[in-house]
Amino acid sequence: MGCYCSKEAKTPGYEDPATLAAATPFTVNEVEALYELFKKLSSSIIDDGLIHKEEFQLALFRNKNRRNLFADRIFDLFDVKRNGVIEFGEFVRSLGVFHPDAPVDDKISFAFRLYDLRQTGYIEREELKEMVVALLHESDLVLSDDVIEMIVDKTYSDADKKGDGRIDEEERKEFVSKHPNMIKNMTLPYLKDITLAFPSFVMTSEVEDSEM
Structure with missing residues (x-):
């Protein structure tokens, strides 16, 4: 499977799937699927190709305003550069720790x-x-x-x-x-079998949240 990512504008902090696959337990195909997931998360509130804390909260709790120390700490550790946002490379490398095959x-x-x-x-x-x-x-x-x-x-x-x-x-x-x-x-077992269908399970909008 070729990397379709090269056919479109890349997000800030984008890293080549082959490079990320070499540094994590993920395969190139899985990194490409995670890129689709990342794009969905990073555009849920602010469409700038970066995951902000509110978007991270929304992904975890379906509510961008539900603050929690645990979620804040996870965000802080994913934000390796300490610049207040999570870039694609940081996202994949940090998720790699939760892979069943991670040390x-x-x-x-x-x-x-x-x-x-x-x-x-x-x-x-x-x-x-x-x-x-x-x-x-x-x-x-x-x-x-x-x-x-x-x-x-x-x-x-x-x-x-x-x-x-x-x-x-x-x-x-x-x-x-x-x-x-x-x-x-x-350890998140589902990280061992990521496909391009995986991102479709991500919660997407605040409108849906308010209707629940």
Whole structure:
């Protein structure tokens, strides 16, 4: 299959599918399908070939105004250049971490950075609590403050092997090796079988949202 992308104007930050395929678990055909998905997402609100945070929110929640710390952190990690938008190359490379064939160490590292809210190289207790609350909210689960504190305390005591009140990446890696379910959400099975039909499943308009 030839790259039809060359027949049209490319989006800002566009990278050649062969280059991206070499750097990720995706095939060239899958990168081309992801390009169709990217174009759909990047034009859902502002048609400029870039995914803005509101468009990212819309894709995740069908609502551009539903703010969530978890979604914000995912966006920030996809936005490698830290310029407030996600370009095509960033989109594919970041999604590659969620591929079933991506190295487990890459998944653990991504998840660690997800929880390292202050970007200090450590996960502090309050950061862990903030992410637990955000994940519960994103899953529409309601737990009492006492139960949340118990979850955080148990996780922290198990992971903080050095007992210094913070979790470093090595401690996190050791903890995940014993509790692999901790990074289960770092694998998206459908990324292993992407076709050009895949983008058609993406939510498309705010009009549809308001009618639901």
